[in-house]
Amino acid sequence: MASTTAPTVVPQSGAERASRSGIWVGIFAITMSFMAFSSALFVRQGSLDWGHLVLPSILYLNTLLLLASSGTFELSRRHLEFHTAGRVGSSGAGVAWLLATLALGIAFCAGQYAAWQNLRAQGIYLATNPNSSFFYVLTFIHVLHVTAGIVAFVYLLGRLTMGSRLARRSFFDNTAIYWHFMGVLWLYLLLLCRIKL
């Protein structure tokens, strides 16, 4: 593993603190939205037409991919080189881990698409039964949120490999918080789709 540089103590500016607050507030709002979906699901589960859905097994592989991507992103963060004014650069290994994270994120989305195709092949569509409706809705909206994380990775890669090859540390850290949250959210959604209360 490449050696890491000790972070220089740079007081966070108001904007950096605000972006950290912003990411947590955003996560709170996303959580609230999924709580609304969950409560709708619980209500709908009480109806007679609720059909049991056997989840495509690829979802478990996707879960591993997403969790692994959190790990690779942390490895990428370990290779950050701290500069002044809240900027970070990264070694070749750091960029490589970030690329791996990006690839895993894209692979997760592709895997989710494969899961949808799998269900479609079984004749299970969005409107087939309430369970499938919730499955498609929850997984699609989760993928939309994951895509936002992937866009952040592409941005970070661009910053770390082009021009000054520096990125804002706060952006890196906030992306990490968001991405780990995507993993936790997915575990919750998988559980929600798997079990019947």
Next chain:
Amino acid sequence: MSETSAQPVQVHAPPQGFLWKYVFSLDHKVIGKQYYALALVAVFTGMFLSWLMRIHLVWPVAKIPGLELMSKAGAPGGVMTPEYYLSLLTMHGTLMVFFVLTNAPFAAFGNYFLPIQIGAEDMAFPRFNMMSFWLTFLAWVVLMLAFVIPDGPPIAGWTEYTPLSAIGKDAGPGMQWGASLWGISIAIFCAASLLGALNFIATTLDLRAKGMTLMRMPLCTWAWFITSCIALLAFAVLLPACILLILDRHAGTSFYIPAGLVASDRLQPHSGGSPLLWQHLFWFFGHPEVYIAILPSMGIVSHILVNSMRKPLLSAKVVIYSMMSIGFLSYMVWGHHMFLSGMNPMSALAFSFPTLTITIPATILTLMWLGSLYGANIQVNAASLFALGFISMFVSGGVSGFFLAQPSIDIYLHATYFVVGHFHMVMGVASLFGVFAGTYFWFPKMTGRYMNEGLGKLHFWITFIGTYCIFMPFHYLGLIGNIRRYQSFVDDFMAPYIPLHRFITIAALVTGAAQFLFLYNLIHSRFWGKPAPENPWNATSLEWTIPSPPPWNNFGDKHPVVYHDPYQYGVKGSGGDFVMQDSPEPISGGD
């Protein structure tokens, strides 16, 4: 997070060119004015629709000139069909609740003044801020498209109750594409509001100037902050609800549509959905929305009253804690909108109790205002009159809430004009009085010119008296059993009350006409109003320390430092009977 920010950061570059300065501006002040302009267009549209409804209610066969141009199918020969009445009702409610009562007191004034009042150069995320406005604008365009499509606007009311709102054209005119536009518009509005709320919260927490502790923030900043917390939770729930509604309408799902539903003699191809689910999700948003509308005005009014009284409130802290309590409790009461929906009767009791509990902080707030006013030598101007008018509306409209909070009484009054009178006064008009007060108060800061005081006072008195003439009789009509949403009352037990309805219609026309006085005052004063100094009201908060109108980066190269809370009135200061927040002069007993 830190309590104060020693060095406000320059969050964006000075705007260059017309497009970036006035259209896609990142400047919170321009965005605030854009929200205000959109709210102004929406409020006049909504008011115009209410005029049409009121005229039709009392003269149901009268031809309204030009109405056929709005909709040939909805008003053949200029006479409104019952369905078109419902379309106008839906659009009136949607425009007023979302695009006026959310936009004007919260998004417009909050955007303009929150950063300045805490000593920041801009919002934390200026690009999100711009996006938030333009998404709101897009939502408004999508909604207004319903007027021009052949299907027309939806007829389901602003609450879009399922299952009829979810099944499409079998539910009536406007329900095929009009209702879809409604759902898409509100979903976009939710996304925009979430971005806005996120910005407000992060800005308040992290971009405060040195010395600006939370308890030194002006009460209106507190109100905007609490409102943004409420909005974050509320719109985060309405957005998924709208997504599910759109899917039911267009993707064949059955989230809200039960089995065996027959509409227009056709069995609907759905099964197992729960119409009550929509009501739960909608009102989980809908009740906090009431406070999203009213809390900013509470803050604005408190801020203005203190300035007009030239003495502090009995306790600003109690006002803050009361507003927080109201915000917290607003999430525990949504079921009181559903007493007659078929919920378990025990649930009605469970929702009734917290609803009645809300009256405690609301009463404390009122007592704070009235107690502070006692013995005050208030400066009477248009701003302070509207602030006092706000209290009057809030109390008059709020008292009827006591009745509606109790299931046994609500069973009788539900869906009557009593409810309409209640929410129009306590949520609609009271909130707008806060907006009017804020406009007259902050106009000199926003433009460098005064509004015309005489016209402002005339505007107040006509609006104040007119509002009571419109909405107090609503309560009476509700008590005698006048059902809301009916398009006419001919040949039934309501016939004796038609003269009262006519009186209300005339009052509505006169009160509405008075709003053109306001519009004229606003536009005329913007260009030809009397020039105002930097601090025309001898006020203390930070917005009055900078030029009028403020420069793009608010404080120029200065970084404001705050020494006091914003309500140091009635003290001996170097400038008079007040000490500004950024003045280092000591005050005995002050914060």
